[in-house]
Every structure is written in structure tokens, then in C-alpha cells.
């Protein structure tokens with residue numbers, strides 16, 4: 067069953083067409099990759115799906131439990147609440163906060179109590195806070211960061227900061243997780259560990275994953291389908307082996323280096 071439908075979205079910045087008629091359906095449980103040279107429009111596509119940019123044309127639909135919801139005009143926080151979470155190309159952690167506090171903050175998005183209950187620390191709020199605290203610790207256990215929960219987030223090695231960023235996205239209970247270059251800046255060993263980690267959380271959290279990645283070993287090793295953008299245009303889509311053997315892709319991307 068499809069969970070996210072991207073219907074011919076286009077993004078223009080003045081005269082520049084950053085993404086042209088990007089069309090894609092994500093099926094539940096898939097890991098799908100988005101690749102392409104620098105400036106191809108990958109992050110812009112993510113930004114349109116997550117509400118950071120409103121597409122100039124086209125629509126995005128999220129399949130809720132009951133029906134397809136048109137999220138094209140939703141705000142980023144509304145889209146996250148519905149079940150689409152993301153990470154960013156440059157790690158965006160709260161640098162001064164501990165590992166645990168970084169996850170706790172993300173959890174707040176899910177709190178049902180309002181600001182007044184929080185200020186007055188009413189029983190319901192306290193109950194939710196406690197549940198949130200326990201859930202955050204559980205999440206850190208799930209991603210193998212429990213021993214580091216009281217460390218400052220930026221004191222973690224790079225690979226673990228990425229993991230924390232993903233844990234933070236998981237705290238919002240997503241159904242779809244968008245990862246923007248999760249292997250960026252990682253050494254080969256960290257990249258391989260990341261691949262196993264992503265496949266593992268997909269299974270354990272029943273996620274559908276859409277990821278931008280330049281690291282070919284990661285993309286080809288983990289994605290079931292891949293889309294290739296070049297100058298905003300989808301020049302290919304298919305399985306990893308189809309993409310690796312596609313002449314347009316080789317010319318536009320894999321051949322360049």
C-alpha cells in the first residue's frame with residue numbers, strides 16, 4: 067500500500083527550475099533513494115515534501131490510516147505530527163544539551179497537554195512528562211546510545227551524532243522517515259554500520275524510508291528503488307542494478323568525479 071504520493075511537484079526560484087515535475091509513490095516499508103549531482107534539486111524535493119517550501123506546482127499526499135491527506139499546504143510541524151519526520155544534511159542538534167534532552171525536546175511535539183497545563187504542572191502534564199522521559203530512554207536504548215545519554219550531544223563522535231539525530235526524528239513517531247545524506251562525513255566503517263542501522267530501524271519501527279545519499283555503496287546496498295535527479299529533472303528510476311547500468315545516470319552522475 068502506498069504511504070506517500072508525490073504528484074508532479076515543481077519548484078521554481080525566480081527563473082530557476084530547481085525541481086521539475088517530480089513524481090513518486092512510496093510504498094509502506096520501502097527504502098527508496100534519491101541521488102543526483104550537486105545542485106540537482108534533491109534537498110528542494112525534500113523541502114517540498116516536508117512543507118518547508120510550497121511547490122510552485124503539484125501536490126503531496128500522505129496516506130493516513132483512513133484516507134489520503136493532501137499535505138501540500140501543511141506547515142512542517144503539521145506534517146511531522148501526521149507522521150513524516152526528517153533529518154538534515156548538516157546535523158542539527160541542540161549543541162549545549164545532553165543526548166537525552168535532545169530526544170526529550172523532540173518528544174514534546176507529541177505532548178497532548180497545552181501550555182497552561184505545563185505551566186501549572188497539572189497531573190496530566192506530569193503523567194505525560196514521565197511517559198515521555200521513559201519513552202526517550204527507551205528510544206536511546208533502541209539506537210544504542212543509552213550509555214551516553216547524559217553526555218553533551220556534540221561530544222559524541224560524528225557517527226553517533228547522526229544516530230542521535232535519527233533517534234530524535236523517531237521520537238515524533240513517524241511512519242515515513244526522510245534522511246538527507248545520513249552518511250555525509252562518515253568514514254567507511256561508520257557508513258557500513260549506518261546501513262545496518264537504517265535497515266534495522268526500518269524493520270523495528272515499521273518505517274518507510276526515503277533518503278538522499280551521495281555515498282554509492284550505502285545507496286546501492288540498502289535502497290530497493292532509486293530515483294535520479296539531474297538539473298531538477300528525473301532522468302532515471304529503478305532498482306540499484308538498473309540505475310548502475312543506466313547510461314544517462316553514468317553520464318550525469320556516476321561518471322563524474
Ligand SMILES: Nc1ncnc2c1ncn2[C@@H]1O[C@H](COP(=O)(O)OP(=O)(O)OP(=O)(O)O)[C@@H](O)[C@H]1O
Nearest residue numbers: 079082084102103104105106107108109110111155
Ligand atoms: N531557497 C532557494 N532560493 C533560490 N535557489 C535555491 C533555493 N534553494 C535551492 N536553490 C537552488 O536550487 C537548485 C537545487 O538545489 P538543491 O539544494 O535542492 O540541490 P541538491 O541536489 O540538494 O544539492 P546538494 O547535493 O549539493 O545538496 C540549486 O541550483 C540551488 O542553488
